[in-house]
Amino acid sequence: MGRGKILVADDEPQVREVLSRYLTNIGHHIGVASNGDEVLGKIDAEQFDLVLLDISMPGKSGIEVLKELQTKCPDTGVIMVTAIADINIAIDAMRNGAYDYLVKPIDLNMLSISIERALERRRLLLENREYQLYLEKKVEEQTSQIKQSFLGAISALVQALEAKDTYTQGHSIMVAEIAVAIARELGMPEKQVEKIRLAALLHDIGKIGVRESVLNKQSSLTPEEYEHIKSHCILGKRILQPIIEDNEILDIIVHHHEKYDGTGYPDGLKAGQLPKEAMIVAAAEEYATRLSQDTMVLAAADAYAAMSSDRPYRQALPPQAIETELENEKGKQFDPVVVDALLKVLKRRNSKVHQ
Numbered sequence: 001m002g003r004g005k006i007l008v009a010d011d012e013p014q015v016r017e018v019l020s021r022y023l024t025n026i027g028h029h030i031g032v033a034s035n036g037d038e039v040l041g042k043i044d045a046e047q048f049d050l051v052l053l054d055i056s057m058p059g060k061s062g063i064e065v066l067k068e069l070q071t072k073c074p075d076t077g078v079i080m081v082t083a084i085a086d087i088n089i090a091i092d093a094m095r096n097g098a099y100d101y102l103v104k105p106i107d108l109n110m111l112s113i114s115i116e117r118a119l120e121r122r123r124l125l126l127e128n129r130e131y132q133l134y135l136e137k138k139v140e141e142q143t144s145q146i147k148q149s150f151l152g153a154i155s156a157l158v159q160a161l162e163a164k165d166t167y168t169q170g171h172s173i174m175v176a177e178i179a180v181a182i183a184r185e186l187g188m189p190e191k192q193v194e195k196i197r198l199a200a201l202l203h204d205i206g207k208i209g210v211r212e213s214v215l216n217k218q219s220s221l222t223p224e225e226y227e228h229i230k231s232h233c234i235l236g237k238r239i240l241q242p243i244i245e246d247n248e249i250l251d252i253i254v255h256h257h258e259k260y261d262g263t264g265y266p267d268g269l270k271a272g273q274l275p276k277e278a279m280i281v282a283a284a285e286e287y288a289t290r291l292s293q294d295t296m297v298l299a300a301a302d303a304y305a306a307m308s309s310d311r312p313y314r315q316a317l318p319p320q321a322i323e324t325e326l327e328n329e330k331g332k333q334f335d336p337v338v339v340d341a342l343l344k345v346l347k348r349r350n351s352k353v354h355q
Ligand SMILES: [Fe+2]
Pocket: 203, 204, 232, 256, 257
């Protein structure tokens, strides 16, 4: 039989004496308490495997003590001890988490069996919980490993693109930073912000499949070359599909060159709320193909980053010209709500620079 550390709580000195002596003789370590407060005090001071708890004691009743023990130290098992008259209370105690109950006068054989069972049950519970914690830790470790290798794959892709396209160097990081600032300004939940960040870092990844001569061309593009460049949106989705399961992120990437008014590419989708009539007249299909605000955030951040950096064929635009352009394109290229958020972000940054 396993040995345990047991607290014997009873207001009658003889009962404490008999039980303590018996339990010590069969190998357990014993503590004693004569009322509820003493039980709680001892439990605070040291750890017990089990409490043998008399239901009727002066002061706090055994049931009250049981409830406190459950919150204080749920790992300590409790066996209730009761007089015949208290049998219903004892059953109630079992409902409240007591392992067992014994009726006075206590049969010592029954006591030893009950204690053995309680200690075994407690041991199994603890083992089970430890195993669960171990499993949780394992899952956590594996999740973080998967995340690490995922991020490794992503940064390898970004590096591959940057090696090929001089303009992209640092562009994705800049777009991600602005897109995140706009998303936060719009009060989007952090989960959505993270999706936008990832989409922003990867939005031009499809350019890996675009000819270098076209990517870095200094003069204007032929119609064929322009079509070739435009393919980077769909190509990006195709490259990322095996590693990104989240369709929202892939959708943002495919549509980052779409415009609010539906004149962008590759699908010419529109953004913004549908008119009421359209919502009513079974416009579910059109509703499903509406651009998300997440996409509009990335589109605006991308355009802003492009305007504010030097390109092979032109210099960066001055801040005032960028603002005018953003204002002019509200409701055409850009989502007006997103533009307002971007302008607020820019204003805040400007005031920080001039402080
Ligand atoms: Fe792009």
